[in-house]
Amino acid sequence: MATSPQPSLPAPRPRSGISRRLLILATASGLLATATACGSAVNTTGGSSSNGLITLSMHNPDSKTQDPATYQLVQEFNAQHPDMKIRLEGQPVDQHEQRMTIAAQSDTLPEIFWVYDSLAKTMVRNGNLLDLTPILAENGLKAKFAPSMLAGFRQQGIQYGVPYQALITGFYYNKDILREHGIAVPETFDDLLAAVKKLKAAGVVPIAQGANNSAFSVWAFLTMLDRFGYEAKYPDVLSGKARYDNADFLRLYRHVRELAKAGAFPDNMNTQTYAQAVASYTSGRAAFLDAGVWEAEKIQKSQVGKSTGFWAGPTFSDGVGDQKLVMNVPSAPFVVSAKVKRDRKKYAAVKAFIQFYYSDAGQKILVDNAQPPVTTYQPDIDSAKDTVFAAVLAEAAKSGWKSPKAQPDLVVSTATASAMYDSFYGVMGGTLSPEEAAGHVQKTLK
Known part of the structure; x- marks a missing residue:
């Protein structure tokens, strides 16, 4: 299991679920601010470079166990691109969303990150996200996607996201x-x-x-x-x-x-x-x-x-x-900070990672971890062994x-x-x- 793609929310409470939700978010925000100040809010997943050229920030504290497909993709990428190493980090969903909100306001967003689409759309309006259209245009990458996998992550003429998983x-x-x-x-x-x-x-x-x-x-x-x-x-x-x-x-x-x-x-x-x-x-x-x-x-x-x-x-x-x-359907997207365009080396690394993630080799890693491909890649499944x-x-x-x-x-x-x-x-x-x-x-x- 990669991880359940939804956050762990409180059990339903008649007429008070929303207020409790807001209380939890407020508490998480406060804890996040304190933890960030102490340098302990973010968990860097083992196997990624602590001083990587770019950072991939996820909604799991431990991708190695909670999202092994993404973890393996990063390891493979780092092995093939030693000059473009990715630092893989993560926090629980609510903390991650709060952290990305704060980072957008302070212009400290990581280079690549997972985020709920509702927040991504807000970031697009505020000019926080990179238009991925030029990256998708290279090597015929856009043609690897069914139109529905990209259409939901396009706004104001900007392709602001790509599907993380299906x-x-x-x-x-x-x-x-x-x-x-x-x-x-x-x-x-x-x-x-x-x-x-x-x-x-x-x-x-x-x-x-x-x-x-x-x-x-x-x-x-x-x-x-x-x-x-x-x-x-x-x-x-x-x-x-x-x-x-x-x-x-x-x-x-x-x-x-x-x-x-x-x-x-x-x-x-x-x-x-x-x-x-x-x-x-x-x-x-x-x-x-x-x-x-x-x-x-x-x-x-x-x-x-x-x-x-x-x-x-x-x-x-x-x-x-x-x-x-x-x-x-595509789950919440990967997005890229707009400031990446200012740094030639980081832009090259982001482009290389996206090209790798959605290549047939990258999609095979998803399939090998029991995740369906998000491109038109046709997996070879052993239906006698992997029946489920x-x-x-x-x-x-x-x-x-x-x-x-x-x-x-x-x-x-x-x-x-x-x-x-x-x-x-x-x-x-x-x-x-x-x-x-x-x-x-x-x-x-x-």
Whole structure:
């Protein structure tokens, strides 16, 4: 697993999730300022040069264990370019976002860094980021990307970002459990609801979920939101022309309540973490797991690896628009500080790293670490050995299915994204009605 691409957020709290989130961010900011002054806020990952020519700043304190693909890419690059060594550093997500915000204001941004797209767009408006168009134009690099992988990171005519990794999310499922209880792999919501009722009656946890310090872990439900017209609606929702608590979104939340009432989620959902939910699935105690491609390798090595498949989630007869959607989108981007252009050697190093990262050799390193390529590189997967990863890639490439342009929480502010997570878990846990849940998100929108 590279790492879950979302931050560890607090468990949902009715009507107070946003204030708690802001308190945590304020605390993190204060701690960050203190730690930075002491020189201890940033963890330099082993294997990278402490005095590298350029710095790559990530959202993981320890990339070697939390994001081995990026770690290996940096090691390979440094070995091939001893005169362009990269210093790899990282902090937890919230601290990283705060640090990048402060660095942008003080003109001390690292040369390359990971950042949420909402913050990147603010940096573009403030002139903090380099236009990557000339770099992508060299060696035919731009042609290696599907247009959707770059389009979301373009603003004001500037290609300000490139995709760090791809997000493929949905439900892992245990074929043996489904077979034992005479359940076919669901296709529609009604299929899923019927499966949940049958599994619950048999004493099996239908869907492994963990909300404690993991409120972000609702990926499959974010895809469901797209099946109720989110992609077409969200620009108007953000501009105030439409509301989040609209009739279409409310129908989805009511379906989530149906699942909850049928016993879809574990009794300890609000006290267990996402990692514990994964463990419940890999130990064979749950039929489905809401997760993404980053868990493929871990599941493959577990006792349920040989019996695991992957499913993009249910279609809805009362949904809006195309129901054949699978979430296969670029995650938050890599961006480059605009000041790099002032230094010829650093610009050359940044260009060389981007060219390497998105080359076939670089993408193979992603694939070797169970991450899907973000370019058109065609991986050679041993489908007999890597059955789980192969199942994820096959589901993402199903004929007649398409992907939204972005995951719903990655095109809104941090406060709104946090409220979206809390809204789903609130309905799942029975602490919020569908109307209260949608209204909770609406309150974050100006």
